[in-house]
Amino acid sequence: MRPTMSVVGFDYDYEFDETIALVEVWYDHESKIWTIQFKNANGDQIGAADYAHMKSQAIKTAKTAMAGKGAPIHVTDRTTGKTKTITPEAVPPLPPVETALCVDCGVDTRINGYVNRVPRDTGIIDGYNCGSCNDAYEAAQGLDHTLYEKYEKARHTEIDAMFPDAPAFREWCQRDTNENLSDEDKKQIQALVDNYRYEVNR
Numbered sequence: 001m002r003p004t005m006s007v008v009g010f011d012y013d014y015e016f017d018e019t020i021a022l023v024e025v026w027y028d029h030e031s032k033i034w035t036i037q038f039k040n041a042n043g044d045q046i047g048a049a050d051y052a053h054m055k056s057q058a059i060k061t062a063k064t065a066m067a068g069k070g071a072p073i074h075v076t077d078r079t080t081g082k083t084k085t086i087t088p089e090a091v092p093p094l095p096p097v098e099t100a101l102c103v104d105c106g107v108d109t110r111i112n113g114y115v116n117r118v119p120r121d122t123g124i125i126d127g128y129n130c131g132s133c134n135d136a137y138e139a140a141q142g143l144d145h146t147l148y149e150k151y152e153k154a155r156h157t158e159i160d161a162m163f164p165d166a167p168a169f170r171e172w173c174q175r176d177t178n179e180n181l182s183d184e185d186k187k188q189i190q191a192l193v194d195n196y197r198y199e200v201n202r
Ligand SMILES: [Zn+2]
Pocket: 102, 103, 104, 105, 106, 107, 113, 129, 130, 131, 132, 133, 134
């Protein structure tokens, strides 16, 4: 068995001769990346590792590769030492909802924060980080985290006045990507994004 090669981030061409018994997803503190390893029943790594910058991406990759195949996925955050086991669904997860909205503050990046925006996929929503959130996040790196929290609070107030649906959208962005997106959830998010209100005069 082999995962689809369309999954972003695979280093090498996988050639699995053995059955995958376990997938391990873990955080490497040094490189600051999430690593996905496919293992056989003896715990030996089969093929090469895959890497992702974000946990949600790493989990998505593992779930996509293992959907319908039954091998459990162990997700370990080596910073906290906590391991969580995920059982992939019998059917592949629904693709995320695509949008131009910022998954951090909820701004429509076509209207505000277009410059320096970066694509960001939460696993449920495939959107962006607006230029403003991205700049603030980078500026706060290695510094006191309260700096970003302060920015976030002010930014949310500003954005909510312009986009009344932003709080509801941010709630979806916060959803744990280990949860499965149901058809109904997807419909709701899609409707929210399609009818996203913009108070132009505020
Ligand atoms: Zn933003």
